[in-house]
Amino acid sequence: MSSPHPATTFPPRDAFVAGKDDAPAYWFYDTLWVILADVHQTGGSFSVLEQWMRAGVGPPLHVHNVDEWFFVFSGSMDMQVGARKLTATAGDSIWIPRGTDHGFTTTEETHVLNGYAPGGVEQIIAGIATPAERRELPPQDLELPDPDAFGRLLDNYWSSLSTNTWARTAPQR
Template sequence: MNDSAIPPDDPNRTLVHSRPDDPALPHVAVAGGTYTILVAGEQTAGRYCLIDMRVPPGGGPPPHRHDFEEMFTVLDGAVEFTFRGESTVARAGETVNIPANAPHFFRNSSDHPARLLCMCTPAGQDEFFLRVGDPVDGPTAPAPKLDAAQQDERKARAGRLAAEYRTEMLTP
């Protein structure tokens, strides 16, 4: 008899070893940046996802909130996070955790590209990005140049899908 509170090992789950430059990984342009899904929710039984975000100067999402935790570690550059109306700058090596349901956004306000790792728990944000973004060829591929109508369509798509992914966009 096993009295452990820990469930037995699930042999159907496998080790995930992800390399950001792997062309087989999904790379998608979102909010002006290029995001690579390093570890998808389907690989973690929905527990979390890990996204490599390359954000150009001026890039970043609009104000929003969601019903899951989101943690960012800045790998390169500096990113300004606005959390409940208060701003702070996180630099390479620093980590920012956004609690579930809190309004926030981030912006690369520097003149240089920034790179972040974003972990969301539970997973789902990875799927949202794949549905609202545009596929690109790799992690350093630029986002496609979108005209005003295409930008409006992406915003409308994100707005339509937001509730399905426990997200609320806070701008019109």
């Protein structure tokens, strides 16, 4: 964990336009992820992803060393953000400060915009997910990633399950 956050090492890039039809897309855990702005494009400032998720999916409680934000276009998610439990529905915006335990489960098919500042967390998806063959939810029999490789990527990009000791001791960036 001694390496700096990867977002701090990228120089600013030129202006860009990314659309959901040409931006990189991945299948990962019953979700279609489209990376609209990544750490390389924004000079590390932020990253933005669009996600389409099946009902009943979502991560367990985890923590990032970056700020995270969601905007719900459609569907709903039962969320825990810190000690607070809430249901986010279409039109809701959720801000999660760095270092805050959070997790969610979708209660129906859900479409969100998801951002991180600084950027870099999207590299977890790009590093382990399956490139999407089509712009639709992944096949239900899609093979899950190797858990050890996934854990290494999480550690590299300052993300962790909330139960991991380092999640409470990592320096804030």
